[in-house]
Amino acid sequence: MRTNYTDRFNQSSFEISMTPMIDVVFLLLIFFLTTANFEIIEQLLPSGISDQGIAASGKAEDLPPPEQPAEVNDCIVRILAKPGELKNFVFEFNGATIPDLEAISQRLRAVIAARADVPIIVDPDDSVPISIAVDIYDRARTAGGLQVYFAAR
Amino acid sequence: MNMTPMIDVTFLLIIFFLVSSHLAKQENNVQLELPITQTGIDSELSNQHPTATVHVLPDGSLQMGGQPISLENAQRAIAARHAETPGGLRVRIRTDRNVPYSVIAKLLRACTQAGTNDVVFAVFDETP
Numbered sequence: 001m002r003t004n005y006t007d008r009f010n011q012s013s014f015e016i017s018m019t020p021m022i023d024v025v026f027l028l029l030i031f032f033l034t035t036a037n038f039e040i041i042e043q044l045l046p047s048g049i050s051d052q053g054i055a056a057s058g059k060a061e062d063l064p065p066p067e068q069p070a071e072v073n074d075c076i077v078r079i080l081a082k083p084g085e086l087k088n089f090v091f092e093f094n095g096a097t098i099p100d101l102e103a104i105s106q107r108l109r110a111v112i113a114a115r116a117d118v119p120i121i122v123d124p125d126d127s128v129p130i131s132i133a134v135d136i137y138d139r140a141r142t143a144g145g146l147q148v149y150f151a152a153r
Numbered sequence: 154m155n156m157t158p159m160i161d162v163t164f165l166l167i168i169f170f171l172v173s174s175h176l177a178k179q180e181n182n183v184q185l186e187l188p189i190t191q192t193g194i195d196s197e198l199s200n201q202h203p204t205a206t207v208h209v210l211p212d213g214s215l216q217m218g219g220q221p222i223s224l225e226n227a228q229r230a231i232a233a234r235h236a237e238t239p240g241g242l243r244v245r246i247r248t249d250r251n252v253p254y255s256v257i258a259k260l261l262r263a264c265t266q267a268g269t270n271d272v273v274f275a276v277f278d279e280t281p
Contacts, residue, residue, distance in 0.1 A: 023161070027168065034172045039182070043193030044245070045274040049261045126255035133254050134188035134274060141192040150272075152261035 047137065050121045050149035089132055104136060108143040116146050123151035183208045183216060188250040190276045202243045202271075205234055209248035213256045224263055232267035241268075247275040 091098040093107050111118055120140045124133040133150065140148040185208065207227060208216040215222050217230060235242040244264050248257060264272055 020157075027164065031168050031172070035175055040277055042187065042196055042247075042275045043190070043278050044196045045188075045190050045193050045276045047272050047274055049265050049270050049272055124254040126253060126258070128254045129251045130248050130254055130257050131188045131250035133257070134190060134250075134276065138190040138192050150261055151258065152265055153258045 045134065048147065048149040049152045089128065101135065101139065105139045105143060108140050108145065112144045116144055119147045119149065120145045121149045121151055183247065185247055185249045187247065187275055187277045189279050191279045193276045193278055203238045203240070204243045204245050205231055206245045206247060207260065209246065209252050209256060209260065211249040211251055213252055224259055228263035228267050231264060231269065235268045241271060243271040243273060244269055245273050245275055
């Protein structure tokens with residue numbers, strides 16, 4: 001009798017079908033794979049536009065040279081990034097050449113410590129990649145600048 | 154009556170629609186190497202504002218709403234949407250980090266001429 005019961009138990013356990021479980025596991029696998037978000041989270045960098053450079057005529061040729069307004073108005077800090085040799089960039093801070101980005105940050109901190117709402121205009125040359133321009137913009141914001149603008153032309 | 158096949162099919166349909174709607178959302182996003190910053194703000198916080206997104210591809214060409222667009226048409230589209238938005242339109246620029254500034258400068262100028270000064274850049278947070 002006992003042997004008979006064990007035999008029956010073993011028989012029924014062998015009959016358990018794995019197929020539905022595998023179905024469900026595959027479904028779950030596909031669901032989580034497809035809904036998983038592998039994208040890097042994007043943030044926003046709020047920016048302002050300095051439209052001083054846009055002349056009424058609207059022609060780029062008629063624009064004044066970038067140094068000119070800096071001489072007229074002391075409050076405006078202009079940073080010019082120019083591609084030099086070997087993909088290095090030359091930075092100018094109110095007309096004075098600055099060797100590297102760290103020195104720019106120091107200048108920005110000094111200026112902003114004196115007056116936080118001094119308008120800072122980032123004015124890169126045409127061929128400068130936007131990453132450098134955004135980097136300088138970011139440094140101005142990190143230094144505490146309240147009014148940081150990109151130059152539009 | 155065996156309910157299993159019906160439940161199977163129903164689950165499959167649910168998963169299909171969930172996944173396809175998810176993919177449709179992602180389709181709008183062009184894969185771009187965005188600039189990296191430290192002072193970016195959470196994009197969820199400012200999502201309430203009506204926003205037009207302009208993608209700037211590595212070759213300097215523009216895209217709006219998944220379609221290539223010229224600078225003049227982009228300016229027209231921004232101006233039209235800006236005019237019909239009560240609080241003013243925000244322009245979100247998603248640009249590749251190697252695009253020369255001349256392209257962005259022209260785009261910024263187009264934005265000001267379209268009447269909006271509210272421009273934000275989509276950026277990646279600085280990787281530690």
